[in-house]
Amino acid sequence: xxxxxxxxxxxxxxxxxxxxxxxxxxxxxxxxxxxxxxxxxxxxxxxxxxxxxxxxxxxxxxxxxxxxxxxxxxxxxxxxxxxxxxxxxxxxxxxxxxxxxxxxxxxxxxxxxxxxxxxxxxxxxxxxxxxxxxxx
Amino acid sequence: xxxxxxxxxxxxxxxxxxxxxxxxxxxxxxxxxxxxxxxxxxxxxxxxxxxxxxxxxxxxxxxxxxxxxxxxxxxxxxxxxxxxxxxxxxxxxxxxxxxxxxxxxxxxxxxxxxxxxxxxxxxxxxxxxxxxxxxx
Numbered sequence: 001x002x003x004x005x006x007x008x009x010x011x012x013x014x015x016x017x018x019x020x021x022x023x024x025x026x027x028x029x030x031x032x033x034x035x036x037x038x039x040x041x042x043x044x045x046x047x048x049x050x051x052x053x054x055x056x057x058x059x060x061x062x063x064x065x066x067x068x069x070x071x072x073x074x075x076x077x078x079x080x081x082x083x084x085x086x087x088x089x090x091x092x093x094x095x096x097x098x099x100x101x102x103x104x105x106x107x108x109x110x111x112x113x114x115x116x117x118x119x120x121x122x123x124x125x126x127x128x129x130x131x132x133x134x135x136x
Numbered sequence: 137x138x139x140x141x142x143x144x145x146x147x148x149x150x151x152x153x154x155x156x157x158x159x160x161x162x163x164x165x166x167x168x169x170x171x172x173x174x175x176x177x178x179x180x181x182x183x184x185x186x187x188x189x190x191x192x193x194x195x196x197x198x199x200x201x202x203x204x205x206x207x208x209x210x211x212x213x214x215x216x217x218x219x220x221x222x223x224x225x226x227x228x229x230x231x232x233x234x235x236x237x238x239x240x241x242x243x244x245x246x247x248x249x250x251x252x253x254x255x256x257x258x259x260x261x262x263x264x265x266x267x268x269x270x271x272x
Contacts, residue, residue, distance in 0.1 A: 011261065
């Protein structure tokens with residue numbers, strides 16, 4: 001495969017409202033999208049635009065959220081994952097599988113409404129990596 | 137201030153040669169720059185281009201490297217910092233200081249040859265944040 005653009009950096013936070021205030025008032029973000037729930041992933045999500053990519057703020061939704069453990073270990077939040085775009089999710093999945101990389105669960109619909117999957121950080125230089133099909 | 141472009145994501149690694157092989161062979165990076173030492177920062181550095189930003193691979197240079205502790209805690213490596221561009225480093229520093237953010241050390245010359253400083257992750261939502269003046 002050919003490395004695609006960095007779509008977003010996932011940043012976990014204990015509070016999306018507090019993080020919105022931080023990115024707006026301290027970092028100077030001018031486009032911050034409406035937060036929304038992704039109950040099937042157990043997170044609340046809010047995208048913040050930078051000039052060349054997005055920050056995806058993620059907050060635990062419910063006590064059994066998959067990021068609850070991350071927030072317990074990092075109460076202030078922190079960098080959670082990187083998301084790269086690919087033109088074809090099925091082909092990308094087959095290529096990562098062919099390289100012996102562990103894929104976390106099935107391909108599913110992500111926060112941008114296109115198919116995504118996650119790769120195990122232990123196979124990815126310690127970086128939890130999301131692969132998403134570029135929105136059409 | 138106004139949020140500038142994401143210049144790079146700092147990714148710590150125990151081995152730049154191994155990470156270069158990973159980004160080339162698994163992730164499909166086509167432009168990987170020559171690694172170089174930054175002895176004054178205690179790191180070896182290698183930039184990997186994505187279509188819209190860079191990955192900055194950083195490996196400890198010497199036992200007292202400032203990232204030696206990070207690698208001890210994360211032996212496979214992992215996400216280390218985010219770097220955003222500003223047009224004027226002096227003004228940006230004054231604005232962050234005005235917001236009460238802790239700045240880690242003096243403004244110095246970074247891996248791209250322009251002035252940079254780092255902000256304390258505890259003030260930045262858990263994200264170690266580098267601010268760099270955009271290369272002219």
